[in-house]
Amino acid sequence: MDSRLDQQKRLAAFKSPFADERLVVESFEGTEGLSELFEFRVLALSREATIDFDQALGRSCSVGLRGSHGETRHFSGIAVEAEAIGRRGDLFAYRFVLRPSLWLLTRTSNCAIWHRKTAIEIIEEVLRKREIDFRKALSGDFPCLDYCVQYRESDFAFVSRLMEQHGVYYFFEHSEDGARLVLADSASSHGALPNTPTIEYAGKEFGSIHAQARRLFGWSSNRKLQTGKVTLRDYNFTAPNADMSGEASATERYDKSALEYYDYPGKYEQRDIGKHYARIRLEAAQAGDYRRFVDGDAADFFPGGLVSVTRHPTDEENKQYLIARCTHRFAMEAYRSGAGADARPYQGAYELHPSDRPFRAPLATPKPMIHGPQTAKVVARKGKDSEEIDVDDDGYGRVMVRFYWDRDDLRSCWVRVAQMWAGAKWGGQFIPRVGMEVVVEFLEGDPDRPLIVGSVYNKDNGLPYCLPANKTQSGVKSNSSTGGNGYNELMFEDAKLQEKIRLHAERDLESTIEHAETREIGERFETPVGQSSRKTTIKMGDDELNVMSGDRKVTIASEDKLTVGMSREATIAMSDKTTVGANQNVTVGGEQTTQAGGAITIQAGGEVTIMAGATITLVAGVSIVLQAGGATFTVGPGVINAVGPMMVPGPLKAVGVVAPVP
Known part of the structure; x- marks a missing residue:
């Protein structure tokens, strides 16, 4: 059969x-x-x-x-x-x-990142990847998006919200071989219906309604009160005091026509773009006004086509319209031989939008939100993968991260880093380094606006103090760059009876105290200096060391040099002992006076030589005794005594001597 x-x-x-x-x-x-x-x-x-x-x-x-x-x-x-x-x-x-075929994108889900592309460029990339047949009928300019994220949403939802945000809508051109997607944004995107550029309004249903008829009837004109003003606002950290408001207002004259829609954040970084987004939102809200709802037999009506209506009894209705929506119904009686072509008619219902009013799709597609923080890995920008610390060139301390859901290694935008303090050239500064795992929050839950709020350790990046053995230790320990092997550190040990603070400088330690420094040490103060030198410079002021109780010891393995610009005074309450292992030289540019409350003893293992350029004067209150070998020479009050052999090589001249030497 x-x-x-x-x-x-x-x-x-x-x-x-x-x-x-x-x-x-x-x-x-x-x-x-x-x-x-x-x-x-x-x-x-x-x-x-x-x-x-x-x-x-x-x-x-x-x-x-x-x-x-x-x-x-x-x-x-x-x-x-x-x-x-x-x-x-x-x-x-x-x-x-x-x-x-665009519907197939509703059956997908993806996470992806785009850098420095317009919304249209991103949409084109997605459509081509999914092999969607499309053409562009666009006349507007579209801002470059520095960073755009598709996060856990279908390709259809992603491109839909981009189109809605930027004032782009779409329709389809049908042929026997398929339906082509058309991207539109203005009246110039549309053309008149090929077979029905003009259609008559018939006023009522007439005759046999079938697919060959092209007339309209059942006309209704609709008005809707809509938002009359849209105001957006945002914030740009590169211009924190700039006015980032964007506004757009309608011109309707009915009561309550100025109802304002205000939103923050507007999701833009430049005020001109904010004004553009506000106008698009306003036009999207106003697009639901001035609709015409009609029935007819125009099977060739399709959304996106332009048609001019004639013979309507109200002159204002006779004009060109953009077809916004169509409902088609068609039925046939039977397909056996003898069935007539008119057995089942076509019926249509259409929504018309005045072509002189902008059309925008409603902003109906929600942007996904990230509910809570994520972790990510700090990476260097492409081309600088060998860098250990890679920050933005603008001086904001931003770094790039790679989210763990990123399959294409596209990396994030430059992400700001929250610090403990952030003032005008003061505050905290810790730059996350390549390889660190950081905690990322998102402003308003927006995937396009990440913010690093902290960092966490993992298997590859362990803690600086091994746990649980060092659970009482806390602090900050850095790593020398590049290559490591050195560090700076401030560590706190809180174990009972072992409490301490450890400060480690891998190379230099600089300390600047504008006024005073006070240290109180309960027991012991040690300053070991390794194989290097120590230098203390007091530019202006005094240096004073007080040992209130106890001793002071200074041990010098080699030389000790003391230079005093003016006078030097030493006060010793009790005894003073100086031991010199070899020679001692004392050079005095002027006079030298040695004064003792008791006796003065000079003892030498060899000779003692006293030399004077002029006179040597010995003054004693009682007597002067000179001893050498077995002889003693005594000068007393009015008497000179000599004991032992004495030889005077020349004549002896007595000055002021009462009696000759016996």
Whole structure:
């Protein structure tokens, strides 16, 4: 038995991956609109009791409605549902749901990052990756986005919210081979309907309504009170005091027409972009006003087409409109021989938008939020992967991170780092280094606005003080760059009876005290200096050391040099002892006086030589005794005594001597 059904002479024909006449249309209904994913539901009949749906799912199908002048209006899409729904007499009924290829993006989810691209460039990249047929009909300029994140959302939701934010909407151009996506942003994106640039308003339903008729009836004009003003505001840390407000206002005259919609943050970094975003939001809100709702037989109406209406009794209604939405219904009686072409009519319902008013899609797609912090790994920018510390060149201390959900190693934007303090050239400064695991928060939960708030240790990056053995220790320990092997450290030990603070400088330690420094040491003060020198310079002022109780010891392994610019005074309450292992030289530029309250003893293992350039004067209150060998020479009050042999090589002259030497 022949399984084919004749659809060659019918108003509707179904094209599918199956043989042309294995499935024929019994009825068809569909809805399509600007920035909407159309849905066409096809009820088809077949002589076959079973059909392999795998041959249809994911593949292109179309319904063609033939017009009165030989043209065909195609409704094309991807088969996304197929259902066997029982018998129709001796035939079998099947239902197919057709959606655009863009709908396939609703069945995806991804996390991805884009750098320094416009929204349109990002959208194009996503569409091409998913092999979506599209064309651009855009006239506007789009700002470059420094950083844009797709986070745990479908490709469709991602491109939809980008389009909505930037004033882009879309529609589809249908052909027998498929539906092409068209990106639009203004009136110039649209053209008149190819077969029906002008259509008459008939006023009421008339005659037989079928696919060949092109008239409108059942007209209604709708107004809606909408937001009349949009104000956005944001903050840019590179210009913290700048006015970042963006505003846009409508010109409607009805009461309450100036209702304001205010939002923060506006998600922009320049005020001009804020004004642009505010205008787009206002136009999106106003686009729901001035709608016309009509019925008709214009099967070739499609969203995105322009049509001019004539013969409406209200002159203001006779003008050009942008078709915003269409609902199509079509049914046929039977496909057996003898069935007439007019057995099942086409009926349509349409929403029209005045073409002289901007159209924008509503901002209906929410941006995903990141609820809570994430961790990420600090990385260097590409081309500087060998760097251990890589910060932005603008002086804000920002670093790049790679999130653990990033599969493409695209890295983040430059991310600011929260510090303990952040003043005007004062505060804390700790720059996360490459390889560190940091904690990242997101301002307002926005994936596009990360902020580093801390860092954590992991298996590769262990703590500086081993645990649990050193659980009483805390502090800060750095690492010398590049290559490490050195560190600076401030450590606190809080173990009972072992409390201490350890300060380690890998190379130099600089301490500047503008006024006074006071240290109180309870027991012992030690300053070991390794294989280097110590230098203390007091630019102005005094140096005083007081040992209130106890001793002072100074041990010098080599030389000790003391230079005093003026006078030097030493006061010793008790005894003073100086031991010199070799020679001692004392050089006095002027006079030298030695004064003792008791005796003065000079003892030498060898000779003692006293030399004077002029006179040597010995003054004694009682006597002067000179002893050498076995002789003694005594000078007393009025007497000179000599004991032992004495030799005077020259004449002896007595001056003021009362008696000769005996």
